[in-house]
Amino acid sequence: MSTFDTIDSLPADSRVLVRLDLNSPIEDGEPQDNRRFERHAETVRELADAGHRVVLLAHQGRPGRDDFTSLAGHADILADHVGREVAFVADTYGDEALAAIDALGAGEVLLLENARMCDDELPEESPEAKAETEFVTTLAPRFDAYVNDAYSAAHRKHASLVGFPLALPSYAGRVMETEYEANTAIATREFDGPVTMVVGGTKATDVIGVMDALDDRVDRFLLGGVAGELFLRAAGHPVGHDVGEMDLFDEQWDENRELIESVLDERGDEIRLATDLAYEGPDGDRAEVAVDDIDEKTEGYLDVGSETVAAYEPPIRESDAVFVKGALGVFEDERFADGTVGVLEAIAETDCFSVVGGGDTSRAIEMYGLDESAFSHVSIAGGAYIRALTGEPLPAVEVLEAAAAEQ
Numbered sequence: 237m238s239t240f241d242t243i244d245s246l247p248a249d250s251r252v253l254v255r256l257d258l259n260s261p262i263e264d265g266e267p268q269d270n271r272r273f274e275r276h277a278e279t280v281r282e283l284a285d286a287g288h289r290v291v292l293l294a295h296q297g298r299p300g301r302d303d304f305t306s307l308a309g310h311a312d313i314l315a316d317h318v319g320r321e322v323a324f325v326a327d328t329y330g331d332e333a334l335a336a337i338d339a340l341g342a343g344e345v346l347l348l349e350n351a352r353m354c355d356d357e358l359p360e361e362s363p364e365a366k367a368e369t370e371f372v373t374t375l376a377p378r379f380d381a382y383v384n385d386a387y388s389a390a391h392r393k394h395a396s397l398v399g400f401p402l403a404l405p406s407y408a409g410r411v412m413e414t415e416y417e418a419n420t421a422i423a424t425r426e427f428d429g430p431v432t433m434v435v436g437g438t439k440a441t442d443v444i445g446v447m448d449a450l451d452d453r454v455d456r457f458l459l460g461g462v463a464g465e466l467f468l469r470a471a472g473h474p475v476g477h478d479v480g481e482m483d484l485f486d487e488q489w490d491e492n493r494e495l496i497e498s499v500l501d502e503r504g505d506e507i508r509l510a511t512d513l514a515y516e517g518p519d520g521d522r523a524e525v526a527v528d529d530i531d532e533k534t535e536g537y538l539d540v541g542s543e544t545v546a547a548y549e550p551p552i553r554e555s556d557a558v559f560v561k562g563a564l565g566v567f568e569d570e571r572f573a574d575g576t577v578g579v580l581e582a583i584a585e586t587d588c589f590s591v592v593g594g595g596d597t598s599r600a601i602e603m604y605g606l607d608e609s610a611f612s613h614v615s616i617a618g619g620a621y622i623r624a625l626t627g628e629p630l631p632a633v634e635v636l637e638a639a640a641a642e643q
């Protein structure tokens with residue numbers, strides 16, 4: 237169980253500064269709606285309905301990148317989800333922002349500009365250093381309390397995440413609470429039956445680190461995606477390297493080769509690898525090949541094959557808990573969705589405890605019409621989910637816990 241205080245303890249009629257994570261895909265300069273809005277809207281609605289004055293802080297992208305934009309468009313999307321007006325001010329702690337904050341009435345909601353537009357926000361520093369920045373010392377006196385709901389950014393030591401808890405009574409929002417409980421479950425909960433982890437996606441370095449760290453917590457790993465092919469390579473198959481323009485395998489192989497070989501050597505019995513793979517055939521249709529029949533890799537494998545999907549379903553059905561990190565194939569293309577969707581369907585049909593993590597992978601749930609409520613938790617966190625699984629501390633959670641110990 238977490239040891240931070242939640243918004244259940246927030247005193248009535250508070251002026252509250254709330255950190256959300258609305259970081260979103262940007263297309264043609266506009267933020268795209270996604271689960272983060274829907275989830276954070278619950279916290280915002282609850283606080284506004286209770287009559288608090290609600291001021292929101294969030295970030296978008298990184299300076300210098302195309303996704304580094306204003307939060308004006310985010311306010312509109314959030315307002316649709318909250319079912320209330322969300323005012324926006326293109327300022328964070330200047331006169332315009334302070335005037336808008338001071339003018340806010342009970343139950344009203346205001347979103348401040350992208351926190352990363354302040355020089356004080358980004359350099360990663362200690363909470364003590366961040367608490368002394370002008371950003372924090374200017375805003376904090378305007379508020380009675382700080383709420384952190386941005387679990388998915390909690391691995392960053394930025395001012396809006398770690399500075400305010402030293403300056404204000406601090407609480408966890410609903411997203412922070414639920415993400416924390418579900419994502420640490422693999423380390424903290426005892427399960428009666430087998431624990432299975434589905435491992436795929438493109439970020440092989442991340443997931444191999446997770447496999448290594450979860451050594452004694454997971455009974456079996458079902459592999460696909462890029463990591464799956466790298467393990468097949470370690471097992472002696474002529475796959476798991478780049479062909480043509482591809483840039484997914486060789487670097488990650490060089491980086492992880494020793495670890496993959498030692499994990500396979502020590503835990504081979506618990507690791508299930510694909511026995512067949514799917515690729516784009518000459519007529520553009522999905523084609524499949526048995527791994528044992530591959531003499532040379534000449535094209536990209538884009539999914540695990542149907543024999544593999546069938547073999548992965550029974551262990552899922554027997555599991556007491558299943559954690560998913562990464563897709564088994566390029567599910568965005570319907571021809572190569574069978575592995576990812578097959579596994580998600582098998583999880584949805586069981587009553588095991590299940591967590592699906594990763595921004596890309598979780599999109600398969602709505603793309604293929606799966607019922608989100610069939611999963612115990614669909615995480616909106618990427619990097620923070622990985623860190624939770626590997627047991628690495630999250631600085632923004634640590635400061636909330638420290639604040640609770642002092643409150």
Ligand SMILES: Nc1ncnc2c1ncn2[C@@H]1O[C@H](COP(=O)(O)OP(=O)(O)O)[C@@H](O)[C@H]1O
Nearest residue numbers: 437438439461537563564565566594595596597
């Ligand atoms: N064999 C593969 N080749 C290329 N891409 C793959 C393959 N298998 C899965 N993927 C891609 O992996 C992505 C999801 O994984 P990733 O980005 O690592 O994780 P996350 O869900 O954490 O964002 C999907 O978008 C999918 O297209």
Ligand SMILES: O=C(OP(=O)(O)O)[C@H](O)COP(=O)(O)O
Nearest residue numbers: 257259388389392617618619620
């Ligand atoms: O989207 C985020 O992380 P994620 O891509 O790991 O899910 C967070 O908002 C953190 O953003 P950052 O990785 O630019 O610090």
